[in-house]
Amino acid sequence: MEDKIRELNNTLAEEFEIDQEDIKPEENLHETLDLDSLDYIDLVVVVESFTGVKLEEEDFKNIVTFDDFYTLLKQRMA
Amino acid sequence: MNNRVVITGMGIHSCLGNNLKEVKESLYQGKSGIVFDPERKDFGYQSALTGKVDLPDLRKHLNRRQRKSMGEESKYAYKATIEAFENAKINQDFIDKNEVGIIFGNDSVGKSTIEAIDKIREKKDTALLGSGAIFKSMNSTVTMNLSTIFKMRGVNMTISAACASGSHSLGVAYLMIKSGLQDMIVAGGAQEVNKYAMGSFDALGTFSPDEDKPQQASRPFDQSRNGLIPSGGAATLILESYESAKKRGAPILAEILGYGFSSNGDHISTPNSIGPTTAMQRALKQANLEASAVDYINAHATSTAIGDANEAKAIFKVFGEKTPVSSTKSMTGHECWMAGASEVVYANLMMENNFIAPNINYEKGDNETGRINIINKTINKKINIYLSNSFGFGGTNSALIIKKLKE
Numbered sequence: 001m002e003d004k005i006r007e008l009n010n011t012l013a014e015e016f017e018i019d020q021e022d023i024k025p026e027e028n029l030h031e032t033l034d035l036d037s038l039d040y041i042d043l044v045v046v047v048e049s050f051t052g053v054k055l056e057e058e059d060f061k062n063i064v065t066f067d068d069f070y071t072l073l074k075q076r077m078a
Numbered sequence: 079m080n081n082r083v084v085i086t087g088m089g090i091h092s093c094l095g096n097n098l099k100e101v102k103e104s105l106y107q108g109k110s111g112i113v114f115d116p117e118r119k120d121f122g123y124q125s126a127l128t129g130k131v132d133l134p135d136l137r138k139h140l141n142r143r144q145r146k147s148m149g150e151e152s153k154y155a156y157k158a159t160i161e162a163f164e165n166a167k168i169n170q171d172f173i174d175k176n177e178v179g180i181i182f183g184n185d186s187v188g189k190s191t192i193e194a195i196d197k198i199r200e201k202k203d204t205a206l207l208g209s210g211a212i213f214k215s216m217n218s219t220v221t222m223n224l225s226t227i228f229k230m231r232g233v234n235m236t237i238s239a240a241c242a243s244g245s246h247s248l249g250v251a252y253l254m255i256k257s258g259l260q261d262m263i264v265a266g267g268a269q270e271v272n273k274y275a276m277g278s279f280d281a282l283g284t285f286s287p288d289e290d291k292p293q294q295a296s297r298p299f300d301q302s303r304n305g306l307i308p309s310g311g312a313a314t315l316i317l318e319s320y321e322s323a324k325k326r327g328a329p330i331l332a333e334i335l336g337y338g339f340s341s342n343g344d345h346i347s348t349p350n351s352i353g354p355t356t357a358m359q360r361a362l363k364q365a366n367l368e369a370s371a372v373d374y375i376n377a378h379a380t381s382t383a384i385g386d387a388n389e390a391k392a393i394f395k396v397f398g399e400k401t402p403v404s405s406t407k408s409m410t411g412h413e414c415w416m417a418g419a420s421e422v423v424y425a426n427l428m429m430e431n432n433f434i435a436p437n438i439n440y441e442k443g444d445n446e447t448g449r450i451n452i453i454n455k456t457i458n459k460k461i462n463i464y465l466s467n468s469f470g471f472g473g474t475n476s477a478l479i480i481k482k483l484k485e
Binding site: 048052 | 203434
């Protein structure tokens with residue numbers, strides 16, 4: 001799973017054009033990726049194409065950090 | 079209000095070059111931008127000839143959010159607009175402090191629409207389409223993107239009028255400034271260049287079949303002409319009231335004197351000569367000029383048998399046999415939605431540099447086209463006033479009259 005997360009971080013960094021080093025488990029996902037209302041739609045697309053898990057925009061309301069994000073993904077992928 | 083309307087900047091991205099300097103050189107040299115595109119042939123085109131236009135890489139200029147909403151035509155238009163702003167000495171601070179409008183001609187978003195629908199078909203879920211698709215697949219994509227990027231607060235709309243879209247955009251912008259509704263409008267035209275955009279046009283059998291000689295295939299007015307060649311890119315012009323231009327010490331390139339329009343009220347694709355005649359006569363009347371005052375006509379002529387003959391007939395009726403005429407589509411192919419704007423840029427470059435670009439590949443006219451004065455070799459000549467024609471499907475016609483104004 002760690003490898004999968006690293007690869008996902010790579011993809012997120014590429015899609016949202018940030019340094020991959022800025023993505024850390026304890027960092028705020030919304031602020032780090034600098035997400036506006038439209039970006040969540042793209043985030044759903046990236047996650048689905050990478051993991052096969054389709055999140056809803058609503059899911060991100062309960063997510064603060066990248067750790068929260070990974071936890072949710074692990075639950076959905078299980 | 080009856081404001082004078084001037085052009086203070088222009089920018090171009092086309093198959094003749096990626097900026098004004100390159101395009102001016104191509105025009106002077108009579109260089110064609112047409113190629114054979116094997117991808118189109120494999121796709122099923124009857125004629126796979128096209129203008130070759132470089133797709134700008136905007137990663138260094140625009141952020142992800144901005145680029146996400148931009149299809150091909152918006153990228154071309156952004157590139158041309160940046161050059162036009164530089165040319166007009168307008169920076170973001172000026173746009174922030176003044177009301178600047180935008181009117182662009184565009185009449186298709188084929189590639190973006192098809193890619194979005196293909197994705198929905200694949201995923202069977204619109205939620206997996208992403209955020210940019212809607213903004214890329216609306217006809218107003220150019221104006222919605224550029225107005226947002228440059229934070230413009232004036233008039234904001236797209237004009238769809240087939241192959242006269244770019245010309246009508248300049249015409250409507252001219253009327254808005256003339257009437258005092260706006261002081262400055264970014265006007266132009268954009269045209270996507272891809273295999274999805276032009277397939278249905280090729281279906282009509284109107285593209286030249288001369289695939290073995292791409293650069294000789296577009297032969298407007300020549301008796302052997304056998305069809306047009308699609309092309310595209312974008313052209314931007316900064317239209318401004320004379321007072322506004324003087325006030326900010328802007329470089330004034332030219333003045334728009336007249337805009338004539340008409341509709342044929344006839345066949346959906348077969349043009350006539352009455353509509354174009356009306357548009358040219360109306361432009362002359364608005365400019366308060368006799369036909370003899372016009373030094374050069376940049377023709378619409380696309381290299382089709384009936385279209386060119388009818389335009390020649392209309393030109394002969396209004397201007398007679400002496401006025402120099404050339405169709406730059408002999409070099410560019412038909413830039414469709416963009417053509418009316420790009421051809422004003424081309425003619426402005428000629429006017430600025432004292433030459434008439436050639437109607438390449440013209441050797442001999444027919445009964446109609448042989449009656450007008452077609453220039454097939456570059457000539458060094460001062461142009462003081464020119465007329466630019468643009469016509470489109472549905473019988474829409476536009477004619478602009480523009481005068482040199484160096485101060």
